[in-house]
Amino acid sequence: MADTGGVAADQLRAFVERIERLEEEKKAISDDIKDVYGEAKGTGFDVKILRQVVRLRKQEPHEREEQEAILDLYMHALGMAAQSGGDEV
Template structure:
């Protein structure tokens, strides 16, 4: 009965922080270096991101409205979503994916 014998070994010592001999680059903390300016800059970044998030929410609402309008006119929204995805693909990749789908459907007897 052969087998593998597991022997516990101590973990290797941790490597030194700068094992390659590179100097660690000192990056000054902007908040400590200039607290007034850094706080203002941080606040501006956050406000810009908040405005962008609000714009995204508005566009998402607009997108839902367009899909609801299409649905009210009798169009299938899932198919519209599929068409949108296909239009984003490179034409060669799209043709390859469609050919592969047809191959799989034929092999499974789906038509």
């Protein structure tokens, strides 16, 4: 292994090449995900909501419940929450 100025050049090159390969794979996977969202949109699904569902499924149930409770609290405070109670027929 060549040692240039205290840097192991072969080891450094290996790390850089691995990172570059992984970046290429990441780009390919990102393109694949974009294609799937495009397919979903083409069949009538709302992609914005679909992305939100995917994000929510990554969360632990207790985290999701906590966020929903805080969102509900904020919406009530701003008068944005659906009214419940005696107005239903």
